[in-house]
Amino acid sequence: MEVDSPEEFKKHTRSYLWVFAALMVFTVITVWAASWKVALPAAVVIALCIAGVKGGLVAAFFMHLKGERPLITYCLLMTMIFFFGLIFLPLMMLLLTMSGNAG
Amino acid sequence: MSVVIPYIEEPRPDTGLTLAKLGVWLFLASEVMLFGALFSSYIFLRVGNPDWQTFAYGQADPAEFHAGGHDSHGEDTEGNEAHAHHDDHAHSEGHSSDRSREAVGTPMASSVPLALLNTIVLISSSVTVVLAWASLVLKQFGRFRLYFFITLLCAFAFLVVKYIEYTAKFEHGLLPSLSPLMALYFTMTGLHGLHVIGGIIVIGYLLGPGAKMWKTNPVQYTGRVEATGLYWHFVDLVWIFLFPIFYLM
Numbered sequence: 319m320e321v322d323s324p325e326e327f328k329k330h331t332r333s334y335l336w337v338f339a340a341l342m343v344f345t346v347i348t349v350w351a352a353s354w355k356v357a358l359p360a361a362v363v364i365a366l367c368i369a370g371v372k373g374g375l376v377a378a379f380f381m382h383l384k385g386e387r388p389l390i391t392y393c394l395l396m397t398m399i400f401f402f403g404l405i406f407l408p409l410m411m412l413l414l415t416m417s418g419n420a421g
Numbered sequence: 422m423s424v425v426i427p428y429i430e431e432p433r434p435d436t437g438l439t440l441a442k443l444g445v446w447l448f449l450a451s452e453v454m455l456f457g458a459l460f461s462s463y464i465f466l467r468v469g470n471p472d473w474q475t476f477a478y479g480q481a482d483p484a485e486f487h488a489g490g491h492d493s494h495g496e497d498t499e500g501n502e503a504h505a506h507h508d509d510h511a512h513s514e515g516h517s518s519d520r521s522r523e524a525v526g527t528p529m530a531s532s533v534p535l536a537l538l539n540t541i542v543l544i545s546s547s548v549t550v551v552l553a554w555a556s557l558v559l560k561q562f563g564r565f566r567l568y569f570f571i572t573l574l575c576a577f578a579f580l581v582v583k584y585i586e587y588t589a590k591f592e593h594g595l596l597p598s599l600s601p602l603m604a605l606y607f608t609m610t611g612l613h614g615l616h617v618i619g620g621i622i623v624i625g626y627l628l629g630p631g632a633k634m635w636k637t638n639p640v641q642y643t644g645r646v647e648a649t650g651l652y653w654h655f656v657d658l659v660w661i662f663l664f665p666i667f668y669l670m
Contacts, residue, residue: 331555373658377658381654390438393450398453405464
């Protein structure tokens with residue numbers, strides 16, 4: 319992260335406290351949302367969306383990804399592509415097998 | 422003859438990054454894939470086991486783990502008891518045919534307050550570690566030590582809470598061999614716990630013997646603290662996803 323003047327930097331550090339407060343609020347929302355009477359797929363999507371927002375806040379502000387160099391962004395972009403491949407390929411195979419068995 | 426490693430303090434002109442920082446980010450990318458494989462396993466096993474009772478309890482009878490109106494932490498809080506009671510009630514209603522999560526309950530129900538506490542502890546440690554780094558940038562070493570020490574305390578607190586949770590699980594026969602859910606739970610939270618221990622070692626070193634570097638080479642020391650902070654935020658990030666997956670769904 320680029321370090322600005324001390325005054326600017328102090329302002330910047332205050333944003334960490336706001337992010338901290340937001341993370342706490344989202345944690346409460348996560349627990350509250352778990353009590354909603356919704357179907358499992360919807361519950362999974364809701365929980366992962368909230369976790370995604372929290373994770374995004376940590377990465378963007380605490381890990382300073384928001385103003386990071388492009389090389390790191392490219393590396394992480396590649397990682398995310400492989401990560402989603404890792405998640406969805408076995409899942410697709412399983413769903414195809416299940417639909418094949420059902421047919 | 423000493424070997425000088427270039428671009429440890431000043432960024433490389435072409436990337437704009439120090440080698441240490443780029444190295445940590447590449448390490449974290451490999452960690453994403455490590456945990457990604459385990460998250461993928463979780464989804465695979467969960468979707469492949471539409472019967473929640475088998476997924477969560479294997480061949481065992483869920484009633485064994487909810488007997489007496491309490492499970493892992495029976496009497497600790499009112500809400501906890503209520504949750505366990507709800508599971509018992511639900512279980513008795515759906516004993517014969519309904520094997521869904523709502524009907525048979527979950528072995529994780531009573532651990533939710535502890536897991537929530539650990540979430541708060543880890544998020545707090547994440548903010549203290551970034552404030553510790555910011556203090557170093559502002560040349561406030563005393564304040565840095567305070568924030569870094571609080572981070573270390575939070576890391577220990579996380580492990581103590583985890584120990585309490587694991588002990589209760591073992592006492593009630595909720596072992597990794599019980600079911601796919603318990604196997605995944607112990608593998609993923611155990612691996613995460615090992616990462617917390619790794620963080621404790623590094624933070625402890627930088628607070629203790631490693632702190633001498635602040636006097637001799639403050640730029641490199643700040644870089645080390647920043648890299649440690651990145652790792653620690655990743656540990657927090659993994660927990661943010663583990664919490665809903667194991668305790669709330």
